[in-house]
Amino acid sequence: MLRKASISTEALANVLTQSSDCVKLIDEHGALIWMNPNGLCSMEIDDFSSIEGQPWASLWPESARPQIESAYTSARSALPQRFQAHCPTAKGNDRWWDVSVTALSASDGSFSGYLSISRDITDSELARQALSIAASEMRHRLRNSYAIISSLLHSHARGTPDLEAFSHEMVDRISALGSAQTLFHDGQASCELAALIPALVDPFRRKETDVRLDIDAPTPVGQSAADAIALVIGELSVNSTKHGAFAHGGHIHITAQTGEDIAIRWDEDSARAVSSHERQGGQGLRLIERITKARRGTFELEWKQNGLSAHLTLPF
Secondary structure (H helix, E strand, O other), rough: OHHHOOHHHHHHHHHHOOOOOOOEEEOOOOEEEEEEEHHHHHHHOOOOHHOOOOOOHHHHHHHHHHHHHHHHHHOOOOOOEEEEOOOOOOOOOOOEEEEEEEEEEOOOOEEEEEEEEEEHHHHHHHHHHHHHHHHHHHHHHHHHHHHHEEEEEEHHHHOOOHHHHHHHHHHHHHHHHHHHOOOOOOOOEEEEHHHHHHHHHHHHHHEEEEEHHHEOOOOOOHHHHHHHHHHHHHHHHHHHHOOOOOHOOEEEEEEEEOOOEEEEEEEEEEEEOHHHHHHHOOHHHHHHHHHHHHHEEEEEEEOOOOOEEEEEEOOO
């Protein structure tokens, strides 16, 4: 490609110089030998000579240095590495970076150092943190709301045996909903499907409905996949309480397996036939399709006379 474009060494160097990202050349020992002007500006370094020859890792906080050493090792094995980490500027201002590290070869093919490109993702990281804080606040308020509802149920049912039995059952269901929503605490959390799926289904269980879970997935899955799974299982459970087996009795069989993909299947047979209106789906089904696509997965839904079969796959 470079030959066809007739790009000279000087022109290529000019491209790197003008890049809006922080571009660095690092020797085989990990020492900085060059940084483009925009990189110096992003890192608030007034004079490259003040850091020239220093180990690149020494500019990073101690917590990020293992990632850099791992990136060097992977890059030398012809596996370009990418990671995200926090690194303040030379003047102490917080920055978050998306970093790639690639090995460089000399004209004879021998290893000669590394090319690293760092992109400033501070704005998106701060937005993610703000969203995480808002989600934590929402979970806190939901827990308070569950506690208030449970207290009201107990107080109104006190002294009436039938109502007390009903209130205890409802409080158990509310507690189960709360436990499903507190499985994650931050964006780095992971979750066992053997804990997640029962937590999502248990609040809707009824004596008239036979629910069978076959979960052959002992390996934890990340929050991104688990959020999609929670949406799908939650929507199918709610739909069943309106029209299916959880509302009218029947059978629900959920299987989960992990391999190259996470594969989850929901097979439901209700004591009541599914109407043509119910087969059309609604906003929940459209949301499932959008979320699954965003997670690079697939969702297939097949309606049966008395129920449905749904199959979700997500990259593992």
